[in-house]
Amino acid sequence: GRHQILAKSPLTGIFGECDVGGAWGSAFRATGFDALVIRGISDRPVSLVVREDGASVEDAGDLWGRDTFETYEAYKSRFPDSETACIGPAGERLVRIAAVLHDGRHGRAAGRCGIGAVMGSKRLKAVVAAPGRRTPRPVHDAQALAKACTAFAREIPGKTERLVKYGTAGIVVSSQDLGDIPVRNWNEGSFGDRAVPLSGQHLAESGRLKKRFFCGRCPIGCGRTVELSDGTLGAGPEYETTCMFGSNCLVDDPEAVILANELSNRYGIDTISAGAAIGFLMEAFERGETSGIDLGGIEPVWGDGKALVQLVRLIGERRGVGEILGEGVLRASRVVGRPDYAIHSKGLEFPAHDPRAFNSLALSYATSNRGACHLQGFTYVFEKTIPLPERGFPTAQDRFGTERKAELVIASQDLMGLFDSLKLCKLSMNGGVSATVALEWLNLVTGWNLDIEEFLTAGERIFNLKRAYNCALGVSRKDDTLPDRIRFVPKGGGAGNNLPPDLDASLDEYYRLRGWTPEGIPKPETLKRLGVRYPDEVGPRP
Ligand code: SF4
Incomplete structure (x- = not known):
């Protein structure tokens, strides 16, 4: 779906x-x-x-x-x-x-x-x-496909019990314990026990969790309906939302996070970018850098859930300081004059996974085609529990290991391009849906007979096609970077490393393996091998 x-x-x-x-x-x-x-x-x-x-x-x-x-x-x-x-x-x-x-x-x-x-x-x-009637679309081998999918549908809920019970917010506390969640606009390493009230487990135990919802016929159903204190029902905040509005802004009040999520959904706002922008403002306010800005009477102090909700509303209405925050942290930091507080890559705010907690993540964020993104690579899952045997990783990798990280990032970026193109939910990997399984389903649907190499090469083609588009807009090595706060300032406290692996060395290896120049431009022979060409027209870069 x-x-x-x-x-x-x-x-x-x-x-x-x-x-x-x-x-x-x-x-x-x-x-x-x-x-x-x-x-x-x-x-x-x-x-x-x-x-x-x-x-x-x-x-x-x-x-x-x-x-x-x-x-x-x-x-x-x-x-x-x-x-x-x-x-x-x-x-x-x-x-x-x-x-x-x-x-x-x-x-x-x-x-x-x-x-x-x-x-x-x-x-x-x-x-x-508005389809009128839902006529099933023909597939090549419906019987075999139904058999293969039914087996998975039976098994997946048992393998994804935490997701089934608590949604993605079920990993808030375990991620806190891994040093993975953002704290105080990425200035600190631990939110300690304050993460607990934000967790999916707490929402369930406190009676706020009312029911689950599903995408189509997904057997996991990670969506959750939760109750606010006035009795109204709203969508349960996902892990990313919970951490960006919660720990990133030092807010430990679940009611405020649920309300901020609900308002974001109503106004149509990205909760990751909004949480990042509000954390940015809270830091600027604390350090006395907001004197020339109309805050509309709001005091954006760390941990203030009421201010959090008010700021979301201002972003949605593009009013006052909300107009600045709604431009994203990169542009907001130019107004405030503190680019060092803006945590983004290529202008896209970091999601709620810390590149210092998994050694693949820094490179994955820096090279992602849409900017800092945990889903374009999803590399950290291969450093937690999931193997990638189709690319020579038969077991989950050591998250602090240093060997073959560029290779892992490339393999997982290419595979995620395939999952996105096939419209497979990446969370299904927790239930055992691997590259091999996805390929089997693809062949059953289409009647193609792709082998695993052809399949993974299609993922490589997808990634390079996006890169070619970006290069036509002027993207190169200078853009494949991370904020100094992440690269050079020791995190201090919490689990995980103080600093991520050296990015320059990682990029050298990554570009070489990708068949790109040292400046990060796909070589002509690489594009030719993949059947990718530069777009004829990309227009200006806004
Ligand atoms: S498809 Fe993915 S996002 Fe949707 S309910 Fe299933 S697990 Fe959740």
Whole structure:
């Protein structure tokens, strides 16, 4: 049921993409279309309604200004079997960290890279998939596919018990213990016991967790509905949201984090970038660097959950200091004059995994095609519990080891490109879905007969295609970097290393193995081998 939204990112100016779960992908596929290309700008607010017999542009003037929950419900009542991808007020106001939301109150977000602002710039409020009837699409060997998938569907819940019970927030405390979570805008190494109330386990034990929800027929169902103190129900914050609004801002009040998440979903804001921007502001405020900025009466002190929620609202409405924060930390740091407080790579804020906790992560963030991202590489899972035997890693790797890290990063980046292209949820790897399994399913669906080398080479092609696009926009080694705070300032405290491995040496090895020049440009023979060419036209880099 997953799908992908791609655009040149208004936040980073380079390749931008979001892989997202929920129900929209399968509804869209049921219309008979595989992909949608949206060009141009409307002169008035519109929505695109996609049916089996084509697509129509419909007036959305009555929905402009409405939040994502209201927009979703409006289309549900107009087209009962529909699913809606929409923006909220943040996307309409061109907030650079705006997201595209799906599934109404479940809040499945295409969060990163400011994709919501791209829709807003086109005055496109929503894309509604309204298939009418759900005709199963033909697959090559339906019987064998059903047999293979049924076996996994039975086994996966038992292998992913923590995810099933507590969602992704079930790893908050264990990640804290590994030194993996951001603390005080990446200045500290441990949140200690203050992580406990934010955890999925605590939300369950305290009775706040009310039910789970699923993407399509996923056997895991990591989505959670939680109760706020006024009795209303909202989406349970994911791990990333929990840590970026929580430990990164020193907020240990679950109510504040749930509220900030709920507001972000309503306004259509990326919670990772918003949490990073608010942590940035809290640091600047503490150090007396915000004197010229209109804070609207808010005192953004560390740990203040009320200020956190107020700031999310200002970002969504693009008002006061919210206008600065909604530009993302890179641009906000230029206003404040403290680039050293901005924790990002290529303009995309760090997610909630510390490159000092896993030796593959620094290189993975630095070379990711969309900027700092844990999912484009997902390398750390191969340093926790998951093997990658198809590329010579028969067991999970030592997270502090130094051997073959560039090789591991390349292998996992290429594999994640395949998972994204096949619309496989990466969390399924915890249940045993490997490269070999994914290939088996692909061959059963298509009737192809790819072997594992051809399959993994397709992943390499995907990664290089994105890199070629970025290089055409001027990306090179100078962009494959990390903030000085992460590279050179000892973390101090908590588990994990004080510093990540030397990035320059890692890049040399990585470029060599990728078949790129020492400046990080794919060599002509590499692109030729993969059948990739530079794009004809990429336009300017915003
Ligand atoms: S595990 Fe993946 S596919 Fe399943 S509900 Fe969670 S995000 Fe959706």
